[in-house]
Amino acid sequence: MNTEILGSVLxxxxxxxxxxxxGKHIAKVYKGEKSRWDxxxxxxxxxxxxxxxxxxEEMNWKQFLKALLVLNLVWFFWGMILLCTQQWLPLNPDGNANQTADQAFNTCISFxxxxxxxxxxxxxxxxxxxxxFVIMLFQFITAATGMAAMAGIMKAMAAKTTKTIGNFWYFLVRSCTRILLPLSLLVGFVLILxxxxxxxxxxxxxxxxxxGTQMVSQGPAAAIVPIKQLGTNGGGYFGVNSSHPLENPTFLTNIFECCSILIIPMAMIWALGFYLKRKKFGASIFAVMFFAYIVGVGINTYYEMNGNxxxxxxxIAQENGAxxxxxxxxxxxxxxxxxVTTTVTSNGSVNGMHDSTMPLxxxxxxxxxxxxxxxxxVGVGFMNYYVFIIIAVFISGLMVGRTPExxxxxxxxxxMKIATIVALLHPFVILVGTALASYLYVHNPAFVESEGGWLNNxxxxxxxEMLYEYTSCAANNGSGFEGLGDNTMFWNYTCGIVLILSxxxxxxxxxxxxxxxxxxxYIPExxxxxxxxxxxxxxxxFAVIFIVAALSFFPVHALSTIAEHLSLYI
Structure with missing residues (x-):
């Protein structure tokens, strides 16, 4: 077997x-059961x-959300202040300048x-x-926020009838101390070695x-890289992210970092089964997600290894692929x-340039x-799937003539109305953003040129490139087709708005x-x-999810990735 394929299988x-x-450990953490981590x-x-x-103190869902939103608002202002004043703060041996207001807004919202x-x-x-104190701090807080939200949903799902869904602060702190921090220390130790x-x-x-000579940046990379992967954050300490030889030095670190991306999202699905005491339910969700993931891995591996x-x-021979x-x-x-691993999660880190991958x-x-x-x-992956479960249950109930349960x-x-709004919001912000950017690029070239031209391709x-940018924002992913010149007021502000809404x-x-x-x-089964x-x-x-995606996105893909793929054979 090809050693590269063997690495993927491993x-x-x-x-x-x-x-x-x-997953079993995570369920115990949120249930408050006694463990060795006490x-x-x-x-x-x-x-x-x-x-x-x-x-x-137990919270109802409104109190839970209030705590979640207020926490994020407070840290947003913290981040804006530090990013706009960073050149005057300590630990700046390279003399890096402050971020502009629009760039700080985008950076702060994004993290x-x-x-x-x-x-x-x-x-x-x-x-x-x-x-x-902005990036690494936010990577813990935001990951724990998503995990806490899922913990609240699991508690609500497990109860027969209740007006409360747990305590946001309890779930948030435990997500950091008993899950994210120990795993980050383990991965960080490997990276340092x-x-x-x-x-x-x-x-x-x-x-x-x-x-010749070259100036190479250093710094506390080993402290930041683990949580960027484990928290499905993805922001690169170095500009080229995990393709940088100091951020990802060896094939061993590549394995640790790549597995770190998916280990908690996978575990959260098993945690759901353990928490609800419905392991078969958790396994069925895991199977659907894993099937989609493996299909994606197979397709991308095939096209990248077969070359252009x-x-x-x-x-010209392409012995090593594209x-x-x-x-x-x-x-x-x-x-x-x-x-595939980084895009089935909201991680967005890269060990190669997605802009250079084959169209399909x-x-x-x-x-x-x-x-x-x-x-x-982490956490929000199942929550998105949860919306489609509600839609699928409703449709199934209508098909058999029963009240959906x-x-x-x-x-x-x-x-059903809430689920529909959430499901349709995602394609709406992606397609509207792409349409606006495309319209300006074609019909207002003077504006586009004033911001540097945007597109290299x-x-x-x-x-x-434009579709990918808004897709990445809406999915809270962060990767990009880097042929797009995106550090402009237009992209900073429009992407920031999409990030908040999504x-x-x-x-x-x-x-x-x-x-x-x-x-x-509660109605007994x-x-x-x-x-x-x-x-x-x-x-x-799976069918409901795929149909919604197909109806929403395949028309624009017919004009972009699919058309580009077909053009390679002309």
């Missing part, structure tokens, strides 16, 4: 083996006391919503201080093979595997984000659905109850 095995026990209790109690909250879209280069756009820098020295001058047909027609924009240390298959690989990368339910970000609760018009691929409206809707259902009278833990219902949910 990573899949690692994820399957370790996600199950991690030595964190004094630290957690100190945090609760410091911020003045009672972790035992606040777990997207980590970067319209700047990591080495020059931030200081060590803001890397630690393999050569990732961890210090506060400025740029280092090195001699190149050509006999246009180059074949020139009589290697443009890829790290020779990792190979075409390594980049293909990572590209780009199609898979975008569809993963446009569907936005295959594992997804999910886990003993009637799904009625109010829940015309025609089909140029449309793909993060908080779905969370509000999803938590609201769970809270509304939790308040309803009967012979006529629709089973939601079967392969049939899993296929039904």
């Amino acid at each position: 990573q899949i095995v690692i994820l399957l083996v370790f996600s199950y026990p991690l 030595f964190f209790t004094p630290v957690e109690n100190f945090i609760y006391k410091l911020v003045g909250v009672d972790p035992k 606040m919503v777990n997207c980590n879209l970067q319209h700047y280069s990591g080495e020059s756009g931030l200081t060590y201080f803001t890397q630690l 393999e050569g990732t820098p961890m210090g506060f020295d400025g740029k280092m001058e090195v001699n190149t093979l050509e006999g 047909p246009a180059i074949d027609n020139m009589g 290697m443009e924009g890829k790290e020779v240390r990792l190979g075409a298959a390594g980049t293909a595997f990572w590209s 690989s780009g199609l898979i990368e975008m569809l993963n984000m446009q569907i936005n339910t295959w594992f997804g970000g 999910f886990l003993g609760k009637k799904v009625e018009a109010k829940e 015309p025609s089909f691929h140029g449309l793909s 993060r908080f409206i779905p969370i509000v809707g999803q938590v609201a659905i769970a809270g509304l259902l939790a308040e309803k009278k 009967s012979a006529g109850t629709l089973k939601t833990d079967t392969a049939t219902f899993g296929a039904m949910t």
Whole structure:
């Protein structure tokens, strides 16, 4: 077997083996059951006391959401202040300048919503201080926010009838202390051993093979990279992200970093089954997501390893596959595997340039984000899938002439309206944003030129670049087709708006659905109850998700990625 393929298989095995026990641990953490991790209790109690909250106080879904939104608002202002004043703050040995207001707005919103879209280069756009006290801090907070939201939904789903869904602060703190922090320390230890820098020295001058000199950035990379992967954050410490030899030095670190992206999203699905005491239900959801993930890995690996047909027609051999924009240390298959892993989650980190992947690989990368339910970000991945479960239950109920029920609760018009709004918001903001950018590019070239021209690639691929940018924002992903010149006022502000809408409206809707259902009278299962833990219902949910994505996005893909693919054979 090809060693690159073997590396992908090894990573899949690692994820399957370790996600199950991690899911069991996560369920125990949120249930508050006794465990070996209780030595964190004094630290957690100190945090609760410091911020003045009672972790035992139960919240209804409205109080839960209020706490979540207020926390994010407070940290947004914290980030804006530091980013706009970073050149005067400590830990700036390279003398990096302040960010402009529009860039700081985009950066702050992006990291606040777990997207980590970067319209700047990591080495020059931030200081060590803001890397630690804005970027790394936000990567813990935003990941824990998504996990806390899912914990609240799980508690609501598990209860027969309740008006409360747990305590947001309890779930948030425990997500950090008992899940994210221990795993980050483990991955960070491996990165340090393999050569990732961890210090506060400025740029280092090195001699190149050509006999010249080059300034290489250093800094506390090993502290930041683990949480960027484990929290499905993805923001690169260095500008080229995990294709940088200091951020991702060896094939071993590549395996650790890539597995870190998906391990918690996978585990959260198993945690759902353990928390609800419905392991079959969790397994059926996991199977649907894993099937979609493996299909994507297969397609991208095939196209990246078989090279570019246009180059074949020139009589040039491509023994190692389509290697443009890829790290020779990792190979075409390594980049293909990572590209699917990072886009089925809201991670967005890269170990090669997605802009250089084959057109149908780009199609898979975008569809993963446009569907936005295959594992997804930590916590919010299932929450997006949860919306489609509600829709599938409602449709199934109509098909058999029964009142739709999910886990003993009637799904009625109010829940269905919220689910529909959340499901349609995603394609709406992506397509409207792309349409606006395309219109300005064609009909207002003077404006586009005033901002630097935007596109380095015309025609089909140029449309793909703009579509990818808004797709990445809406999915809270953060990766990009980097042929797009995006550090402009137009892209900074429009992407920021899409980021806000696509993060908080779905969370509000999803938590609201769970809270509304939790308040309803529990109806015991009967012979006529629709089973939601079967392969049939899993296929039904998959079909609903795929149909919504197909109807929404395939027309624009016909003009971009699919058209570009066909043009390679002309």
